[in-house]
Amino acid sequence: MSHLKEKGIRITETRKAVVSYIIDSDDHPSAEMIYKDLLPNYPNMSLATVYNNLKVLLEEGFVTELKRANDNTTYYDFMGHEHLNVICERCGKITDFMDVEIPSLKREAHEQTGYRITKELLTIYGICPECQALES
Numbered sequence: 001m002s003h004l005k006e007k008g009i010r011i012t013e014t015r016k017a018v019v020s021y022i023i024d025s026d027d028h029p030s031a032e033m034i035y036k037d038l039l040p041n042y043p044n045m046s047l048a049t050v051y052n053n054l055k056v057l058l059e060e061g062f063v064t065e066l067k068r069a070n071d072n073t074t075y076y077d078f079m080g081h082e083h084l085n086v087i088c089e090r091c092g093k094i095t096d097f098m099d100v101e102i103p104s105l106k107r108e109a110h111e112q113t114g115y116r117i118t119k120e121l122l123t124i125y126g127i128c129p130e131c132q133a134l135e136s
């Protein structure tokens, strides 16, 4: 939560709840899933509030948006621990790909282009092992 304060982001009770939810989630939740799970503890919260919070977190690079094939829902993921998401184009499963050298990727991007890198939005798509097994 402290890195939110450093960036001068106002931390409301609901924002704290949304952030904690995404950090604790092993899954890649949609805004609706977050809303439904938090509602019992935050009965005054609306789905729009969840979306607004996600928008701020997205702009600051704390969460990333994920899209599955054949699915208009947006899923969210906390990017605190460096990883990339691999999404199956058949079944839509989202799998974390850990130990990615994202900092060195950003350094390389800066060195090659001279840009000051602010954030990265990388998603890898493919066919998961289960769907590959169904193909053969």
Ligand SMILES: [Zn+2]
Pocket: 088, 089, 090, 091, 092, 093, 127, 128, 129, 130, 131
């Ligand atoms: Zn699959």
Ligand SMILES: [Zn+2]
Pocket: 028, 077, 083, 084, 085, 095, 096
């Ligand atoms: Zn992930």
